Each structure stands twice: as structure tokens, then as C-alpha cells.
Amino acid sequence: MSEITSARHIPDRLDSPLSAALRSWELLLVLVAVAIFIANSLASPYFLDPWNLSDATFNFTEKAIIAVAMAFLVVSGEIDLSVAGIIALASTLMGAVAQTGAGTGTLVLVGLGVGLGCGAFNAVLVTRLRLPSIVVTIGSMSLFRGLAYVILGDQVYKGYPADFAWFGQGYVWWVFSFEFVAFLILALVGGIVLHRTIFGRQVFAIGNNALAATFSGVHVERVKFILFLMTGVASGIAAVMLTSRLGSTRPSIAQGWELEAVTMVVLGGININGGSGSILGVVIAAFVMGLITFGLGLLNVPGVIMSIFIGLMLIGVIAVPIVFRRLAALRRRG
Amino acid sequence: MSLIRTLLARRETLLLCAMLALLIGVTARFPEFATPASLANVFHDTSILIILALGQMAVILTKSIDLSVAANLAFTGMTVAMLNHAFPDLSILVLMGLALTMGLALGAINGLMVWRLNMPPIVVTLGTLTIYRGLAFVESGGAWVNAHEMSPAFLELPRAVVAGLPVLSWLAILAIGLSVLLFDRTPIGRAFFATGGNAVAAVYTGIDVGRTRFYAFCLSGMLAGLSGYLWVSRYAVAYVDVAGGFELNVIAACVIGGVSIAGGIGSVAGTVLGALFLGLIMNALPVIGVSPFWQMAISGAVIIAAVTINARAERSVGRNILRRKEIVL
Numbered sequence: 001m002s003e004i005t006s007a008r009h010i011p012d013r014l015d016s017p018l019s020a021a022l023r024s025w026e027l028l029l030v031l032v033a034v035a036i037f038i039a040n041s042l043a044s045p046y047f048l049d050p051w052n053l054s055d056a057t058f059n060f061t062e063k064a065i066i067a068v069a070m071a072f073l074v075v076s077g078e079i080d081l082s083v084a085g086i087i088a089l090a091s092t093l094m095g096a097v098a099q100t101g102a103g104t105g106t107l108v109l110v111g112l113g114v115g116l117g118c119g120a121f122n123a124v125l126v127t128r129l130r131l132p133s134i135v136v137t138i139g140s141m142s143l144f145r146g147l148a149y150v151i152l153g154d155q156v157y158k159g160y161p162a163d164f165a166w167f168g169q170g171y172v173w174w175v176f177s178f179e180f181v182a183f184l185i186l187a188l189v190g191g192i193v194l195h196r197t198i199f200g201r202q203v204f205a206i207g208n209n210a211l212a213a214t215f216s217g218v219h220v221e222r223v224k225f226i227l228f229l230m231t232g233v234a235s236g237i238a239a240v241m242l243t244s245r246l247g248s249t250r251p252s253i254a255q256g257w258e259l260e261a262v263t264m265v266v267l268g269g270i271n272i273n274g275g276s277g278s279i280l281g282v283v284i285a286a287f288v289m290g291l292i293t294f295g296l297g298l299l300n301v302p303g304v305i306m307s308i309f310i311g312l313m314l315i316g317v318i319a320v321p322i323v324f325r326r327l328a329a330l331r332r333r334g
Numbered sequence: 335m336s337l338i339r340t341l342l343a344r345r346e347t348l349l350l351c352a353m354l355a356l357l358i359g360v361t362a363r364f365p366e367f368a369t370p371a372s373l374a375n376v377f378h379d380t381s382i383l384i385i386l387a388l389g390q391m392a393v394i395l396t397k398s399i400d401l402s403v404a405a406n407l408a409f410t411g412m413t414v415a416m417l418n419h420a421f422p423d424l425s426i427l428v429l430m431g432l433a434l435t436m437g438l439a440l441g442a443i444n445g446l447m448v449w450r451l452n453m454p455p456i457v458v459t460l461g462t463l464t465i466y467r468g469l470a471f472v473e474s475g476g477a478w479v480n481a482h483e484m485s486p487a488f489l490e491l492p493r494a495v496v497a498g499l500p501v502l503s504w505l506a507i508l509a510i511g512l513s514v515l516l517f518d519r520t521p522i523g524r525a526f527f528a529t530g531g532n533a534v535a536a537v538y539t540g541i542d543v544g545r546t547r548f549y550a551f552c553l554s555g556m557l558a559g560l561s562g563y564l565w566v567s568r569y570a571v572a573y574v575d576v577a578g579g580f581e582l583n584v585i586a587a588c589v590i591g592g593v594s595i596a597g598g599i600g601s602v603a604g605t606v607l608g609a610l611f612l613g614l615i616m617n618a619l620p621v622i623g624v625s626p627f628w629q630m631a632i633s634g635a636v637i638i639a640a641v642t643i644n645a646r647a648e649r650s651v652g653r654n655i656l657r658r659k660e661i662v663l
Contacts, residue, residue, distance in 0.1 A: 319453060
């Protein structure tokens with residue numbers, strides 16, 4: 001203790017004895033993204049075309065919107081595995097409402113409302129009944145998607161209004177799609193809320209030590225409740241975009257997306273045990289994953305193989321720093 | 335009186351009562367559902383779930399979770415089916431041994447990452463879940479192995495009737511018997527409980543917590559590998575998406591059976607009853623004329639209901655004597 005500071009600084013990132021490269025996890029991610037970008041543009045002469053790049057963003061913006069909301073939840077020490085189930089239920093109910101001839105505005109409200117309702121369902125179970133979020137959301141994941149199956153069976157909903165397609169296929173300006181612009185705005189807002197507001201500090205405080213946060217006057221359960229609502233609404237937004245982009249709904253829609261959203265969050269440097277991380281990291285991680293899957297798609301790699309890459313990435317991202325830390329500790333000792 | 339009260343407080347009694355009520359309700363309308371042959375069929379149908387749930391129980395007891403069991407099952411099942419197609423003369427016992435070994439190896443990979451690298455089990459097994467299923471695609475190229483491509487012996491073993499029951503049912507009974515011995519009568523079995531109950535106390539009593547978790551993942555993987563062969567043989571087809579999402583049913587069986595997701599609490603009897611409860615519901619649905627599309631929603635609702643009941647039971651009874659009391663605000 002060389003000096004006593006007036007207000008104790010709580011760092012966003014706890015694992016400070018890491019190597020310098022890891023302290024700037026975001027920089028590392030940017031380098032990876034640039035490398036993939038260069039590799040892709042060398043591999044295919046069409047890659048650098050602005051419209052092609054714009055197409056590439058459609059691959060990941062919906063998942064990335066969920067990942068930004070999920071980042072809050074993971075920082076607070078919870079997780080939501082039901083996001084893909086929420087998309088399935090929201091999309092199915094939007095389809096059901098569309099069959100009655102409802103307009104675009106109603107459909108969007110249904111999508112967001114279902115997301116909010118599902119988020120509230122998880123939130124009540126986790127914060128009011130104090131159940132572990134991982135089991136609750138494993139259960140609600142199959143409950144939500146199961147309800148989609150009950151409603152739709154092996155059928156398919158089509159026939160969405162023509163102007164509904166704009167949310168998933170429309171462009172705001174030149175090559176910038178509505179999806180992409182919405183993602184950037186939501187990420188910016190998310191970054192400001194998590195890193196520059198009292199609410200954001202409370203999320204970090206809860207993730208670091210929920211008991212200490214309680215004693216410091218943070219309404220832990222209320223904050224967590226809001227976070228589950230946020231993830232639910234983000235899934236609702238993703239459901240509107242995805243349904244609009246595909247123009248049809250099956251109960252198997254967005255299968256496995258919870259895994260990809262969690263991978264983006266972890267790849268973005270958010271500690272899976274809560275308490276540290278940044279939105280910027282998640283955003284860059286979303287670009288990295290989007291570029292990888294798009295690049296593999298250009299090389300005609302089948303989807304299952306891509307999911308192997310994602311699985312390896314999820315494990316590697318956590319394992320590699322641990323291995324490096326061990327090696328560094330060994331070198332210091334030896 | 336107190337004996338009755340303790341019995342009533344136990345999850346096993348509760349589950350038995352619920353199952354009886356369900357059985358009576360269905361049988362009142364459809365008498366053929368409760369015949370011994372039909373009930374034996376329910377057990378036969380649930381055998382694989384029971385075997386997997388017993389492995390999962392070991393993992394959950396140590397405060398971990400194994401989401402990769404169904405993917406392990408698919409990968410191992412595809413491997414033995416392809417081997418059987420390529421070498422029809424290979425003995426079934428060799429194939430079963432191979433399935434056990436391969437499942438064990440896949441489980442050990444999970445366990446090593448949890449033990450040596452201290453990684454969160456949920457992340458590890460979420461990752462290996464996609465990797466193992468992806469590898470099943472890589473080795474098969476997405477092709478199916480159909481019944482006519484499997485040898486008669488390969489298909490015959492699980493359904494061969496010995497002493498009134500098919501071999502698959504006997505394997506489940508064997509697994510239950512061995513589990514009772516393992517969990518209640520061996521040091522490693524008690525170490526599973528201690529590791530999840532209170533890791534600090536476990537370390538002070540000389541238990542290697544990481545190694546115990548590793549063993550739990552090995553057991554879960556080994557049983558998943560065996561189930562890979564059983565599944566492929568029972569349904570006489572192997573493809574990449576075999577048992578997709580089945581890990582949720584396995585976890586549901588444990589949670590329904592009273593295994594605490596926070597670790598340290600659970601029993602073999604509870605887990606088996608939890609699996610049978612799910613099996614009974616799934617078998618009763620078509621009988622009472624409910625669309626099979628309800629299955630997923632029902633398992634989800636049952637998981638949530640079970641975990642809610644578990645949380646209440648743990649708070650009031652305190653079956654985990656080792657756990658430190660948390661400050662309740």
C-alpha cells in the first residue's frame with residue numbers, strides 16, 4: 001500500500017496480471033479481424049465490393065444485437081440460454097397474427113411484446129424465486145420453442161405484408177442496411193449505458209460481488225430483472241429482423257443461436273463468471289465471427305463445419321489465455 | 335408419524351405419488367396403458383435416458399454440467415454404425431467396448447479442460463456439443479447409416495429378450511445397480527457429493543476436487559458412448575442429428591429427480607424416478623391423443639417446475655449439511 005486513494009477504483013477488467021497483449025484484448029481482436037479481412041479479400045476478388053460487404057453484415061447483426069444485451073447479463077453473473085427459443089416463439093406468433101391480415105406495425109409490436117414477455121418470465125423465475133438462471137433458461141428455451149412447435153407443428157407461416165420486409169431487407173442509406181444501422185446504434189447505446197452510467201456500474205458491482213453490491217444500496221434483483229427484460233426485447237428485435245429477412249417462419253428458426261450469442265460475448269472478452277468486460281470487445285467479436293462465417297461461406301464450407309469452428313473458438317478463447325498465464329507463471333518461477 | 339412425514343418430504347415419495355396419479359388418470363380412460371407389458375415397454379423406452387441421467391447426476395453433483403452428452407452419443411453412435419457397415423463381422427462386444435472407450439475419451443476431454451484449465455463446465459460442454467456433432471458430420475459426410483446397412487447381430491442385441499426383458503432394459507437395471515454401489519458405497523462416489531456440497535471442506539478432507547470433476551465427466555462420457563451404440567441399434571438408423579437436444583431431457587430427469595443444480599444433493603433412486611416420470615409422460619401423450627409436438631414444451635415446463643420445487647425443498651430442509659449458510663436478506 002503505497003498510497004491511499006480517496007475513492008477505490010474498480011477496474012472493468014479484473015485479471016490485470018495478464019500479459020500486455022491480453023490487457024488490450026480489444027486490440028488483439030481488431031488485429032484478428034483485419035487479418036481475416038485481408039485473407040478474405042485475397043481469397044476472393046469480389047469480397048471488397050461494398051455491396052458484398054453489406055451482404056456480409058446480414059450474417060451476424062441479428063445475433064450481435066442479442067449478444068450486446070447478453071453481455072450485460074453475463075457481466076452481472078447470469079446467463080440467458082433461451083434467446084433462440086424466444087425468437088422461435090416471437091416469430092411464430094408474428095406469423096399467426098400475420099395470417100389474420102394484421103399490418104406491419106402490429107407485427108413489430110407482437111414481436112417486441114413476445115420478447116418482453118418471455119424476458120419477464122425468465123426474470124420472475126430468476127429474481128423472485130431465486131432460481132439459477134442457467135437451469136431456468138435451459139427450461140424456458142425448450143418451453144418457448146416447444147410452444148412454437150405446438151402452434152405451428154411441421155407447418156410454415158408465409159404471407160407477411162410487403163412493407164414488413166424492410167426490417168430485414170431494407171437499406172437506410174446506400175449500402176447501409178436497416179439491420180446494420182440498428183445494430184450500431186444499439187451497440188453505441190449499450191456501450192454508453194454499461195460504461196458511462198450508474199446503472200452500468202451497478203451491473204459490474206453485482207457481477208463482482210452481489211452481496212457487497214446489496215450492502216452498497218444496489219437493488220440487485222431489480223437490476224437483474226431489467227437485464228432479463230433487455231435480453232428478451234433484444235431477442236424480439238432479432239425475431240422481427242430475421243422473420244422479415246426470411247419472409248417465413250418455421251419452429252426450427254434460429255436453432256442454436258444461443259450458442260453463437262454466448263460465443264460472441266465470451267470472444268469479446270467478457271468474463272463468463274461475471275464482473276468484467278466491455279461492449280466494444282463484443283462488437284468487434286461480432287465482426288470477427290461474421291467475417292469468419294462469411295469467408296468460410298465464400299469457400300463453400302458447410303454450416304456444420306462452421307459450427308465446429310465456432311465451438312473451437314468458444315473453447316480456445318477461454319483456454320488460450322489460461323494456458324499463456326500458466327506458461328508466464330512457470331517462466332517467472334523458473 | 336414422523337416416519338410418514340419424512341417419507342412425504344422426500345422427493346422419491348413425491349415422484350412415486352405423482353407417477354401413480356398420472357398412471358391412474360391415464361388408465362381410467364385407457365385401461366390397456368397399465369398392463370405389465372405396456373409398463374415394461376415404458377421402462378424399455380426410458381432405459382437410455384436412465385443410463386445417461388445417472389452419468390449426468392455424477393457431473394451435476396460436483397457442481398458442473400455436461401451439455402455434450404447427446405452430441406457424444408451421436409458421434410459415438412455414428413462411429414460404431416459406420417464401423418459395423420464397413421466390417422460386418424466385427425464382434426458386437428468389440429463395438430460396445432469401443433463405444434465405451436470412445437465416449438470415455440470424449441468425456442475425458444471435457445473433464446481435462448474443467449480440471450486442468452479450470453474452465454467453466456458450461457462453456458466447455460457448449461463448445462464440445464457443437465464440435466462432437468460436427469465431427470459426426472465430418473466422418474459421415476452427412477450420410478445416413480440405415481437398418482439394411484447394419485449387421486443382424488448389431489441390431490439384435492438390445493432387443494434380444496432375456497428372462498422376460500430385453501437386454502436394453504437389463505443394461506439399464508445393471509447401470510442402476512452399479513450406480514447405487516458407486517454413489518453410496520465407494521470413496522469416489524462420496525467424493526462427488528463432497529465436491530459439490532462444499533469444495534473447501536472437501537479439499538480439507540483430502541479430496542482432489544478437480545480430479546473428482548474429471549472422473550464425473552469421464553463417467554458421463556462413457557455412459558453417453560454406450561448409449562450411442564444402444565440408440566443407433568434401437569432405432570436402427572444413424573445420422574448426424576440423432577438425439578438432437580436430448581441433453582435437455584437428461585438434465586430434466588436429474589432435476590426432476592431432486593438433484594440440485596448447485597451440487598452436492600441427489601440420489602440414484604430420485605434420478606431414476608425422474609427419468610421414468612419423463613418417460614411415463616412421453617409415453618402417455620400419444621395414448622391420450624396429444625400431438626407429439628407438445629413434447630418439447632412439456633419437458634421445458636417440467637424442468638422449470640422441478641427446479642422451483644427443488645429450490646424450495648433445499649431452502650427449508652437443508653439436506654446439504656456441509657454447505658455454508660448464506661446470508662439471507
